[in-house]
Amino acid sequence: MSSSPNPSDGDRLVRLSDEDAAGDILRATILSLWKAINSLTRLRPSKRDRYRVAIFGSARAQPGTFVYEEVKRVAAAVASMGCDVVTGGGPGLMQAANEGASIAGARGSVGIRVELPFEQEVNPFVVEAFEHETFFTRLQHFVIASDAFVVVPGGIGTVLEMFMIWQLLQVRHMPEVPLILVGRMWTGLIEWTKASMLDPRLALANPADLQIPRCLDTADEAIAVVREAHGQWQAVQSTRG
Secondary structure (H helix, E strand, C coil): CCCCCCCCCCCCCCCCCCHHHHHHHHHHHHHHHHHHHHHHCCCCCCCCCCCEEEEECCCCCCCCCHHHHHHHHHHHHHHHCCCEEEECCCCCHHHHHHHHHHHCCCCCEEEEEECCCCCCCCCCCCCEEEEECCHHHHHHHHHHHCCEEEECCCCHHHHHHHHHHHHHHHCCCCCCCCEEEECHHHHHHHHHHHHHHCCCCCCCCCHHHHHCCEEECCHHHHHHHHHHHHHHHHHHHHHCC
16 A cells, blocks of 8 residues: 655645745745746847847837837838847837938847836837837846847936846846947036036945946947947957857
8 A cells, every 4th residue: 555645844735725835835936946947147248140239119109200200210221231220119219210221221130028007009110129018128138138228318217228228227137339429418417427426525436437328419429439339249249159
């Protein structure tokens, strides 16, 4: 007559009615999932065939406006260099970037979306779309997928994306890549960080950290910086065979 298994305390079955024990198991399981996610997010491609430029910007800008046409021009120039363009996949300046890449015949024009109760469909110029349910996973996808970041005028979401990349660069959680801010609105923000965070009465940041973003006024300046960074990337890739 076979004996029934005698599970250890760690493996014993728990009834759902035992709320404390069930809660402990759920908490431990969730913690394990976060550890797995943390490990996965450390993975980055060792070598990419094409340079990828993420462009962050407002969903509200309309086609035909000056800023829309300039962002389209930046993306077209980036695509003409042989680079892929990565955006949030929505309307406004995200669409402008995907449209510019499309006009230039880019092989890759990517949209990384997030579910929102009021948001739009993926813009028609996206070649490859990814859908996320949270901003957390979406932003991590941008980090893994991109080799440079160009931030054009935008609202709270764009500011969030910019600060996320800035912090990851500051704490060396991602490789050193260009963070390019284009437009006059960003100059005021960077000046505010320097005035507030480098106050000698209470220094809140390292001066070098506030030099990470490059503030530029024009689309042409942004194109030149991306071209330089892309050239450096190509040189490194060629040495890797």
